[in-house]
Amino acid sequence: MGKKLTKRAEDYSKWYNELVVKADLAENSGVRGMMVIKPYGYAIWEKMQAELDRMFKETGHENAYFPLLIPKSYFSKEASHVAGFAKECAVVTHYRLKNDESGKGIIVDEKAKLEEELIIRPTSETIIWDSYRKWIQSYRDLPLLINQWANVMRWEMRTRLFLRTAEFLWQEGHTAHETKAEAIEETQKMQGVYAEFSENFMAMPVIKGTKTESERFAGALDTYTIEAMMQDGKALQAGTSHFLGQNFAKAFDVKYTTREGKQDYVWATSWGVSTRLMGALVMSHSDDFGLVLPPKLAPIQVVIVPIYRSDEQLDLLNERIAPITKELKEKGISVKYDNRNTYKPGWKFAEYELKGVPLRIAMGPRDLENNTVELARRDTLEKENLSQDVLVERIEGLLIEIQDNLFQKALSFRNDLITEVNSFDEFKEILETKGGFISAHWDGTSETEEKIKSLTKATIRCIPLDAEQVEGSCVLSGNPSSKRVLFAKAY
């Protein structure tokens, strides 16, 4: 089998790419920077979607759908927004093709040029706010809490499966509120939803914080972020929630009648997570044998592999295993019984390890005789033999234990990679040798931030929400600072 995976220590980036492809999550397509998400990968994304969607609805949001194409003129209404996205927009200029008269093939029909070009959405603020103008008249129409599941396109220079693709799937929430305070509260609430999802479902610890001015979303007054730490010591921005102030309301003229009967602009937020979370999931837990999936997001939670010499033995195993799969399914556990005779057990073991299935049951003639079963867990690779009578109960317990273990492991790994430094020499040394988050004082200026970035490639990932107020001096400029911020090299 040519399924041998590059080791993380040899080449982390290569390991990641190989793993995504070999575990059947996704592959590159014939279109530059755009991937095909394969069924196994898409099944994980669907699990993520289902849970996030439930959480959004629980917090009062409704789903809607807006157009893929946005008139160019909409785009230029909010100045900083257009500045942020202009360089990576795909543009539709024609609406018809025709046969090439001089030869074979098909060409753009120049007669079918659009009066106004259409932009393939890189994000939907502009088209959504154009609708909101019509939807919002009064404080009684507020708050307006809408989410959209969609694809967006950003013409990225350099792409990587899931982490940065030219087209990606995401959700984008867009809300409108009466007051500034309410909008800020919404922004923070959704950051909280993202953090809860990351930790409870992806088993991926995150740090909640805010972005510095230079790292903010184009058009936002404040960006709240969740930042995760990957196994190679690089940070990954896993989700963002933006307080947009009245910028978009002013740009799209969305006014409402207040409780006092006056006209005012509404306050806005937007927030999103994308298929990038798939990359985060892979890099948080997986090892040199392949994917490691948290039980709550694993498409297959338990796989059963029969071991047999004869058809008679297989029949007996089929018979014995049927009630076990039935019982597991009744308990809401997804189980796959793989009795294909085209592959040997050893091949299947390796295959399901590569695919990150949390638990594996192997049952053979010996087990039939002794009423036992072999149970192996993917996270620790430990095996145990136990009685078939307690199997289902054991599986239920282990799925919870594995979920928890993955989180704890990722948490202690992450915590070990937060280093406080007090000098720039120390800063550079830690960054080069250990990586991870560097907690350091910063004077609050974009100039210093930029200088550090150009000297070290590290950026300020966030100003943690729980940062203590402590007097200190900036690690680069020596100017006074009131709290530490987190620097890291990032994806």
Place this chain on the structure above:
RNA sequence: CGGGGUGUAGCGUAGCCCGGUUAUCGCGCCACGUUUGGGACGUGGAGGCCGCAGGUUCGAAUCCUGCCACCCCGACCA
């Protein structure tokens, strides 16, 4: 967009300098048989516009020109 590199079967490749039989090998795939407690083996078989277009030549995977795609390093990147 700059600098470097690579395009040969589903994947990985040999051949290219120095043009000349039927384009090499491995994995995978298909059929049959033997196998099955950690990635099995045998026998047989299918699969190629040698990235695309043009040129040189009796003859091009091989030489020349142009184009396209991808990879690496920069620049860029809520």
